[in-house]
Amino acid sequence: MHRPPTAEAEVAEELAAERPGLVPRYAAELPGARAAVLSRLWRALVHEPLPWIARREAARDGLVLRLSDGRRLYGPPADPYATGAYVTVVHLDDTAYDDPVRLMTDLSVPHGTTLAAELGHSVASLALSRAGRRPHPKDWPDEDWQWEQRVVDGHPFHPNCRSRPGFSVAEQLAYGPEHGPVVELGLMPVPAEECLVTGAWPDGLRDGRRLLIPVHPWQATHVLKRPCDEGALTAHPLMSLRTLALPGGPHVKTALTARLTSSVRDISVPSVAASAALSAFAADLAARTDGLLHVTRTLGAATAHSPDLAALWRESPQAYAAPEEHVLPVAALTTTGLPNSPGWLVGFTRLALTVGLRLLELGVALEAHGQNLLVVLSASGTPLRLVYRDLADIRVSPARLDRHGIPAPELPARNLTDDPMALRRKLFGSLVAGALAGAAGTGAALRAALGAAVGDLPRTPDLVALCEEPLPAKALTLMRLSPETPGDLWTGLPNPLVLEHGASDQ
Incomplete structure (x- = not known):
């Protein structure tokens, strides 16, 4: 029976036509990419x-x-906080599987065929990313976007860590940050009266009575299906693919109506409408952290009343680092080797929890995963303070704000909740089960860092929950297998402070 070509084979064929010299490296990276996705x-x-x-x-x-x-199913012990490719084979009854696509296909569960296809894209794109990555120079980068391009493997725990369906090999090489490209953003002219604008839209992006909205070239080709003829902005892609750094200037977040990992990366009209209020609110909250946190301001946002045609103009995190300091996403910390030092990891964990729990007590739960949360390092690598970006998915508790005499901003209903579980899920699932676990690399290292850090923190009900209850984390695979269920689904991971390897009934 004829079988359709796999994602691995399709990428190999396109790569042979696009960049044939990379084909041997791509083939060599495939086994490791399969193991990385199988481990997740x-x-x-x-x-x-x-x-x-x-x-x-x-x-x-x-x-x-x-x-x-x-x-x-039989496999090795599963450390929920391990980030390495430690699973090379899993057995379904008597059959061995080293390929996550074959395993998910043969499990024959509802919606498993769709997920298997996504896993195929993830493996192939991950192998391509590893094959095309450039060697890191010994010196640390000078530009913030250079740090972002060091992150090759994507999400540390999502099986769809590098899934980019809809992107050809040529487009991945042209737009994927790990490949180090320079991207030309188009400028789409839209009559000003047909746009919603908040904040200060740059004068350079106006043409008489028209706004010029930056458009990612992939979006122009595949979604808008029309060229942008009004010039271009030269920019460097960041970890999120659709946010790019302009040389010496701000970052621009563009709409990219593609499913990357789990989410479609468009920009909703309500998020544009709320951006200025959120930015001002976050700046006020950051001022309450004694200088330990800065939030990048949204300078301006515009949408043609469509999630497919919108852009946000945002400060660069570099604005909050002195010339001798470095600011980098937490996801890039593993490229420095700093988290390998237990003492360094304790200090960073204490800093992150101090800021996160302080804001949670005030009434704001950050989505502080390794992409949104950045750390400012001294020239010697000491963690000094944090920078947070992208406020669209934070959660705000009006009741907690009111207890501290802080006015609640006008926000979409999706951002508002007084439910302690929802607030803790947002922060703990992103910061502890995400950013800190990704930096630590193992449950043992995470447990040691948390154990040394939590004793110095105020014993609030939120801290007690962090120390004593299962650690919430998004059930990322369940979400991909549950397309009929909107929103986030959650699981409880073994608490790293009492972590025991092994299985537990759920």
Whole structure:
């Protein structure tokens, strides 16, 4: 029976036509990419509440997952906070699988075929990213965007860590930050009266009575399906792909109506409408952290009343670093080697928790994952303070704000909640299960850093929950297998402060 070509084969064929010299390196990177995605998938199978897994049992040198149809999965112990490619094979009954695509296909669970295709894209794109990455210079970068381009593997825990469906090989090489390209953003003219604008839209992006909205070239080709003929902005892509740094200036966040990892990266009209109020509100909150946190301001935002045609003009995090300092996303810390020092990791963990819990007590839960949260380092690498960007998905508690005499801003309903669980999920799931776990690299390292840091923090109800309850994390694989359920789905990971390797029934 004829089988359609795999994502790996499709990428290899396109690469042979586009950049043939890279084909051997791509082929050499495929086994490691499969193991990296399989490790993330195995973590999800062990720790997410997937309805077709009946129970989980400890076994000799590993874990057994008993499926509701009587089959059994067997694999190694699954550290929920490990970031390495430590799973090279998983057994479904008596069949061994080293390929996450084959495993997900043969599990034959609802919506598994769709996820298997996404995993195929993730493996192929990850191998391409690793093959095309450039060697890091010994010296640390001078530009913030150069730090961003050091991050090659994408999300540290999502099986779709590098899934870029809809992007050809040529487009990945042209737009993927890990490949170091320079991107020409088009400028789409739109009559000003047809736009919603908040903040100060740059004078250089006006043409008489028209606004010039920056457009990513992928968006112009595949979504808007029309060229941008009004000049271009030369920019460097950042980790999120659709946000780019202008040389010596601000960052511009563009609409990119593509599904990367889990989400479609457009820019909603309500987020543009709320951007100025959110920016002013966040600046006021940051001022309450004794200089430990800065929030990049949204200088201006515009939308043609469409999530497909919008842009945000945002400060560069570099604005909050002195000339001798470095500011980099937390996701890029592993490229420095600094987290390998237990003492350094404790100091950084203490700084991050101090800021995150302080804002949570005031009434704001940051989505402080490794992309949104940045750290300012001294010339010697000491963590000095934090920078946060992209306020669109924070959660705000009007009741907590009121207790501290802070006026609540006018925000979309999706940003507002007084539910302590929802607030803690937002912060703990992004900061602890995301940014800190990604920097630590193992549950043991995370546990040691948290244990040394939490004793110095005020013992609020939020801190007690962090220390004593399961750690919330997004059930990323369950979300991809549940397209009929909108919004985030969650799981509880073993608390790193009492972490025991092994299985637990859910």
